[in-house]
Amino acid sequence: MAFNTKFTELFKCIGIKYPIVSAPMAFVTGAELATKVTLGGGFGFIPADIKTAEELNRDLKSAINLFNSSPEILPIGVGFMNFILDKEKKKDGLSTLETALSHKPAAVWFSFGDFQEYLPIVREMSPKTKIFSQIQTVEMAIVSAKLGVDVIVAQGNESGGHGLINNASTLTLVPETIDALNDSGNGHIPVLAAGGIMDGRGLASALMLGASGVVMGTRFAASKESLFKPQAKEMLVKSCDGGVSTIRTNVFDKLRQPNVWPEHFDGRALRNKTLEDNIDLDDEEKMAEKRKIYGEAMKNADYSRAVIYAGAGVGLIKEILFVKEIIKSTIEGAKVTIEKNKTLCETKT
Incomplete structure (x- = not known):
């Protein structure tokens, strides 16, 4: 079953087939997980946060080696937390953002704060790199659209890891964001649903809400390629x-x-x-x-006390799988869900 959405259309030039994105999770996502998501037909992100420019450079070189090529556009993205970028003190050499852009990634992801000052750097250093903006409110989405971002990630309260203390659920944030973008003349921007999505039913539900795809974090944290202990x-x-x-x-x-x-x-x-x-x-x-x-x-990795960030859908994770198995089961599950529920709209004659 083909999933032709605004998101897959935007990235078809690098072979993205499925509207599934892995979140750039610090301490969880490495080069292997991100590249395996892309090689599996989705789109993978590497986090830049809590890393030096040298460490990020090593990660991106590892990703290139895993793709067994030196592509014109590196078919993964790099995620940044804006407040960390704000604090980053550039000394000698490139900043983490400039380091990432030197590899011409297919996308960069900005989250948690104002990122306007970084847009000219992206557009000058790597014009083909798409810009993701993670938002938790409709107002944030409108601001991001005005700045000319390419993809909006609508993060609901169910999401694992960090988010705004007070914000709506994925179920309500996604359609309201899409409505607001349509009303403001920005309906062309793909919106990805993030928060609590663990399987094909979540993907199918997000598509029915009008999203162009989903971001999955916790589910990929429980993959064999994850950096989690x-x-x-x-x-x-x-x-x-x-x-x-x-x-x-x-x-x-x-x-x-x-x-x-x-x-x-x-x-x-x-x-x-x-x-x-x-x-x-x-x-x-x-x-x-x-x-x-x-x-x-x-x-000591004593998780009776150490933190494990996880989304509210964690109970849907039944086993640790390879990334390619997670993507395959998610796509197949979405197909079954959509086909099964077509009958709800059919009129018997």
Whole structure:
């Protein structure tokens, strides 16, 4: 079954067949995961965050080697957190953004903050690179459209990892964003649904909402190519009832030093003993003690206390699969769901 959407049309020049994108997850997505998503017919992203320009350069060179070629356009994207770009101090050599653009990636992804000042750099250094904007509100989408972005990622509250503390669910954010873009004359921009999407039913649902594709994060975190520790992957598989087993919180950010996250963002993660401690974030003496305990847990991959970011759909993950298997099952599942539900609209004669 072909999935011809605005998104696949935009990237057909690099062979993208399916409207499935892997999120640029720090500490989770490496060159192998991103390239395998693209080679599987989707579109993969590598995160630039928490990396030096040299480390990012090594990742991108690894991706090129995995593609076994030196393409004119590197068929993966690079994700950036805008507030980290703002803090980045360029010394000698290229910045992380300039390093990424030197490899001519098919896309860059901007999230969490104002990215307007970086657009001229992208357009000058790599004119063929498409620009993704991750948004959590309709207003953010309208602003992004005015800036001339190529793809908008509508991130709902169900999403794993970080997002805006107060924002709508994927179910409502996606169609309202699409309506607003249409009303403002920007209906040509593909909108990708992000948040809680784990399988073909999620893809089919997003397409029915009017999205041009989906972004999957947690599902790919539980892939064999993920950089997650095996223990973390197993905990994702064992989790169920994601509305209960996950929670949005900034406790893990406060415990980690330094805390780089602005106050209006928090993250959805699996509940664990750290959260059961009911930490008083204003008690500096106790926080110092808890930071030491938490630091040891992170160091030793003790996930009874260390954070595992996960979306509210985590209970739908039943096994750890190769990336190509995840993409195949998602596409087949979407096809079955769409075909099965065609009968709901048929009129018997």
